[in-house]
Amino acid sequence: MRKILDTAHQRRIRLLEILLSKNDFVTMSVLAKEVEASERTVAEDLTQLKVKYSEELHMEISRKNGVRLIHPNIASAGLVFRDTFQESVALMWLKELLLHPYQPMEYYEEKLFASKSTLQRMLPRINNFLDVYDMRIEAVGGLYSIFSKDEGFLRDFYASFLLELYGLNLKEYDLSLDLSVLSKITLANLKNAVPKDHLAWIAQDDLSLIYRMMFYLVSLFREEHGFSMKSQYPLESELSPEDLTALRQHFPRITKETLRGTHEYLYLQQSGFHTEKEKKQVTTEVLRFIDRFTQRLNYRTSSGQKDRFLFVVLSVYYKAKLRKKDTSLLFDRVYYFSESLGRENPFLYTVVKEELSVLSQRLDFDLHMNLHNILFWFLLAEPSLAGVSRRKTALLLSDFGTPHSIFLKNRLEHFFKSTNIDLSVDLPIDFSLPDESDLKKYDIILTTLSDSALPHPCVQVIGDLCSMEDCYDIYEKLKDN
The missing domain is CATH 1.10.10.10 (Winged helix-like DNA-binding domain superfamily/Winged helix DNA-binding domain)
Structure with missing residues (x-):
C-alpha cells in the first residue's frame, strides 16, 4: 500500500521501520544506503520527524553515533504511520x-x-x-x-487498510449505523464456523471481531453499489429480518440474497476445507508439525494445548487460501511483535520457522509467509511458550580456586534462570585441562584465564566477579549459536 505514497513519505516510513528493528544506534551512512538517499536527505527527514512527533518518537540524533529510538513503542510509531498515510x-x-x-x-x-x-x-x-x-x-x-x-479479495484489501486508517469510526464513512447490529450478525456467523471448544477463546479476540465487522461494512458499500459475490450460503440463522431492516435504513439496495456471499466468505475464513481428503491430509500434517516443533523445544503439551495450536494453524491456512496475495497492511503490528520475539527468543522463532517450511513443503502450500501470524497467535493461545528455554552447556575453568568456581557456577546459573536459555555449568573433575574431544561436548567454554588458547570455537573470558556485562556477553554468544 505504501508504494502509492510519494517518495518522501515512503522514505520516512522506511527510516522508522529500520530504527524500530534496531536496539542501538544506526549511523547516517547505513540509513542512507538502506533508503537509497543522501545522508543530507536522511538527516533532514529525521529532523522533521523528530520535530513533528517529539512526543510519540523519543529519537536521539548524534553526529558521532547516528540515530536511535529510546525505548521504542510500536503503538506510538503506529500513530505516526497512520498520520502519514492519512495525508x-x-x-x-x-x-x-x-x-x-x-x-x-x-x-x-x-x-x-x-x-x-x-x-x-x-x-x-x-x-x-x-x-x-x-x-x-x-x-x-x-x-x-x-x-x-476477485471481489472477496478487494473487500479484504479495503477492510485491512481502512482499519489501519480509521478503525470502526463510522463518522469517517458518513454513517450512523448501530455497530451492535454488525457485531451481532458477524458473531452469529462466527458461532456457525468455529468449533464450540474454541468459540469462547476466539470470541474474546477483539481484533478478529473488528476485522469481521469491517469486512461486513465494506461489503455493504460494495453490494449497495452493485458489486456482488454470488452464493447459496444459508444465512437465515445469522441474519434476522430485524437486523436486515436496520441495515437497509443505510443501504436500501441490499437484500438477503446479495449478502449470502459475504456470509460465506467470512464462514470460510474459519472453516475452509473443501473435501474430506483435504481435511484429513492438512489436519494430519499440521499435527505432525506441532509434534515436531514442540519436541524440538522440549515443550510438553496437553491434548487441549495441542488442539489449540491445531486450531491456530488451520485458521491461518483457511485465510491463506482465500487471500492469494498479501492484503498489504499499512503498518503490521503483528510483524513487529514476532520480530521482537525473534530477537528475544531466537530459538523459538527459528524452530517454528524451520518446521513451518517443512509443513509448507508437505502440503505443497506456502504457509511460510504467515510465520508472524502463527507465532503471534501461538503465544496468545499459550503464553508460556514465549519462555521456552534452549538447553546449553558450559565448562567453567577458573584459576582462583574451587570455592570461587562454585561461586561463579551459581552466579551464572542464577542469571540464566531469568532468560530463555537453560544453561548448565560444569566444573573440571580435577585440576587438569580436559582434552579437545571433551571440550567439544560443550556449547561454550568460560574461563578466567585471559591468555589461554583453548581449542574450542566459542570461548568467553570472564572476570572474577562475572559482572552483568559478562553475563550478557555470554547470553549473546549462546543466543546466536
Whole structure:
C-alpha cells in the first residue's frame, strides 16, 4: 500500500521501520544506503520527524553515533504511520471510490482538494500498484470505479487498510449505523464456523471481531453499489429480518440474497476445507508439525494445548487460501511483535520457522509467509511458550580456586534462570585441562584465564566477579549459536 505514497513519505516510513528493528544506534551512512538517499536527505527527514512527533518518537540524533529510538513503542510509531498515510491523496481517493463510486473526476477533485491534473498524474501510479492485486481504477463513461477479478479479495484489501486508517469510526464513512447490529450478525456467523471448544477463546479476540465487522461494512458499500459475490450460503440463522431492516435504513439496495456471499466468505475464513481428503491430509500434517516443533523445544503439551495450536494453524491456512496475495497492511503490528520475539527468543522463532517450511513443503502450500501470524497467535493461545528455554552447556575453568568456581557456577546459573536459555555449568573433575574431544561436548567454554588458547570455537573470558556485562556477553554468544 505504501508504494502509492510519494517518495518522501515512503522514505520516512522506511527510516522508522529500520530504527524500530534496531536496539542501538544506526549511523547516517547505513540509513542512507538502506533508503537509497543522501545522508543530507536522511538527516533532514529525521529532523522533521523528530520535530513533528517529539512526543510519540523519543529519537536521539548524534553526529558521532547516528540515530536511535529510546525505548521504542510500536503503538506510538503506529500513530505516526497512520498520520502519514492519512495525508496521502492517493489513499483518500481509494477510500472515496469505495464510498462514492461512479462519480466524475470533478467530484473527486472537490472531495480531495486536489486538481484534475494531480489526480490524472497519480492514476497510473495507483493502477500500477493495484495491478499486482488484480484490481484497477477505471472510468466508464467518464465515471470512476474500482474493479477486481476477485471481489472477496478487494473487500479484504479495503477492510485491512481502512482499519489501519480509521478503525470502526463510522463518522469517517458518513454513517450512523448501530455497530451492535454488525457485531451481532458477524458473531452469529462466527458461532456457525468455529468449533464450540474454541468459540469462547476466539470470541474474546477483539481484533478478529473488528476485522469481521469491517469486512461486513465494506461489503455493504460494495453490494449497495452493485458489486456482488454470488452464493447459496444459508444465512437465515445469522441474519434476522430485524437486523436486515436496520441495515437497509443505510443501504436500501441490499437484500438477503446479495449478502449470502459475504456470509460465506467470512464462514470460510474459519472453516475452509473443501473435501474430506483435504481435511484429513492438512489436519494430519499440521499435527505432525506441532509434534515436531514442540519436541524440538522440549515443550510438553496437553491434548487441549495441542488442539489449540491445531486450531491456530488451520485458521491461518483457511485465510491463506482465500487471500492469494498479501492484503498489504499499512503498518503490521503483528510483524513487529514476532520480530521482537525473534530477537528475544531466537530459538523459538527459528524452530517454528524451520518446521513451518517443512509443513509448507508437505502440503505443497506456502504457509511460510504467515510465520508472524502463527507465532503471534501461538503465544496468545499459550503464553508460556514465549519462555521456552534452549538447553546449553558450559565448562567453567577458573584459576582462583574451587570455592570461587562454585561461586561463579551459581552466579551464572542464577542469571540464566531469568532468560530463555537453560544453561548448565560444569566444573573440571580435577585440576587438569580436559582434552579437545571433551571440550567439544560443550556449547561454550568460560574461563578466567585471559591468555589461554583453548581449542574450542566459542570461548568467553570472564572476570572474577562475572559482572552483568559478562553475563550478557555470554547470553549473546549462546543466543546466536
